[in-house]
Amino acid sequence: MPKAIVIEKYCKSCSLCVEICPKKIMAISDHTNDKGYFVATCIDQEQCIGCTLCATVCPDVAIDVYK
Amino acid sequence: MNKVFSRSKGLTDVPFTFCPGCTHGIIMRLIAEVLEELDILEETIGVSPVGCAGFSQDFFTCDFVGAAHGRAQAVGTGIKRALPHRTVFTYQGDGDIAAIGTQHAVHVAARGEKITSIMVNNAIYGMTGGQMAPTTLTNMKTSTSPFGRDPQTMGFPMDFPKLLAGIPGAAYVASVSVDSPKNIKKTKDAIRKAFKVQQAGLGFSLVSVLSTCPTNWGLNPSESLKWLRENMMPIYEMGELKVSEEVEKL
Ligand SMILES: Cc1ncc(C[n+]2csc(CCOP(=O)(O)OP(=O)(O)O)c2C)c(N)n1
Ligand code: SF4
Ligand code: SF4
Ligand code: SF4
Ligand SMILES: [Mg+2]
Numbered sequence: 676m677p678k679a680i681v682i683e684k685y686c687k688s689c690s691l692c693v694e695i696c697p698k699k700i701m702a703i704s705d706h707t708n709d710k711g712y713f714v715a716t717c718i719d720q721e722q723c724i725g726c727t728l729c730a731t732v733c734p735d736v737a738i739d740v741y742k
Numbered sequence: 743m744n745k746v747f748s749r750s751k752g753l754t755d756v757p758f759t760f761c762p763g764c765t766h767g768i769i770m771r772l773i774a775e776v777l778e779e780l781d782i783l784e785e786t787i788g789v790s791p792v793g794c795a796g797f798s799q800d801f802f803t804c805d806f807v808g809a810a811h812g813r814a815q816a817v818g819t820g821i822k823r824a825l826p827h828r829t830v831f832t833y834q835g836d837g838d839i840a841a842i843g844t845q846h847a848v849h850v851a852a853r854g855e856k857i858t859s860i861m862v863n864n865a866i867y868g869m870t871g872g873q874m875a876p877t878t879l880t881n882m883k884t885s886t887s888p889f890g891r892d893p894q895t896m897g898f899p900m901d902f903p904k905l906l907a908g909i910p911g912a913a914y915v916a917s918v919s920v921d922s923p924k925n926i927k928k929t930k931d932a933i934r935k936a937f938k939v940q941q942a943g944l945g946f947s948l949v950s951v952l953s954t955c956p957t958n959w960g961l962n963p964s965e966s967l968k969w970l971r972e973n974m975m976p977i978y979e980m981g982e983l984k985v986s987e988e989v990e991k992l
Contacts, residue, residue, distance in 0.1 A: 689763035689963040730747040734767035740747035
């Protein structure tokens with residue numbers, strides 16, 4: 676199964692991945708990283724199609740995608 | 743299961759210092775990926791500017807030299823002439839390359855220096871608090887044009903890559919954007935081509951990338967991408983602005 680993993684230390688909560696995901700499974704979570712940003716997370720890995728769009732638009736290279 | 747997207751070997755593990763949603767980071771990632779894919783990380787020397795990209799040396803795994811404001815291409819020229827077998831690139835904001843550094847950009851193009859420059863055009867001086875740049879759009883509000891840029895007193899926005907494209911020593915000039923996945927791909931293709939032009943010794947290559955500055959534009963990251971698309975892309979000529987005959991044959 677494809678999956679998108681957010682590497683929390685890089686995330687700055689910009690939401691660009693949330694908006695681009697065609698499956699609407701990226702969301703800003705309610706917990707923060709060391710810098711105080713509410714990190715993005717994939718809320719339903721089962722639905723991920725591994726399209727890499729979230730990682731492509733992430734300005735902080737915070738997402739790894741597996742397929 | 744294979745990793746289909748992960749951090750390039752061209753990047754260190756240091757997080758970027760850019761504001762949330764700032765597309766400087768996308769451009770840096772694309773350069774790092776191209777250097778890795780062309781297998782030239784070992785031989786490449788980058789030159790960093792003054793501006794928000796002033797910490798570039800911390801983010802790339804290749805060699806780097808820091809230059810004074812606007813002087814990256816002069817430093818790059820010296821490095822390339824002393825070490826012609828190394829790949830040399832400069833990474834510069836619009837203020838760095840098209841305001842204080844204009845003379846170097848024009849003459850580096852005129853001399854056909856065999857270096858590659860990446861210009862990041864966010865239509866503003868990002869680092870110093872959002873002052874007007876030569877690239878600021880007509881009527882655009884900045885901290886030094888609080889009522890909007892009035893061309894009658896503040897001049898017109900300058901299409902800098904277009905200007906450089908008209909100079910014979912410029913072998914390859916492209917104007918691209920990172921506002922969408924499709925355009926991010928086009929940007930990567932242009933960066934790859936620019937480095938190949940340098941490898942083939944065909945002359946100066948420049949890729950100008952339209953980029954956002956959410957902090958100084960006063961917009962959120964997503965609104966910034968939309969603003970760029972709707973306001974900057976119609977003003978600045980997009981696409982490959984110069985492809986010399988030799989580059990055509992590459
Ligand atoms: C000689 C000199 N003049 C002025 C400055 C102040 N200064 C620092 S960065 C900058 C402009 C940066 O704008 P840009 O090149 O567009 O980069 P950005 O931060 O927008 O990416 C200026 C004017 C300086 N550091 N050195
Ligand atoms: S890889 Fe595609 S489907 Fe999966 S989370 Fe990212 S954008 Fe969504
Ligand atoms: S695009 Fe990147 S930095 Fe922005 S919220 Fe998503 S993972 Fe975080
Ligand atoms: S000030 Fe603007 S250009 Fe600089 S890091 Fe922040 S958003 Fe990016
Ligand atoms: Mg700028």
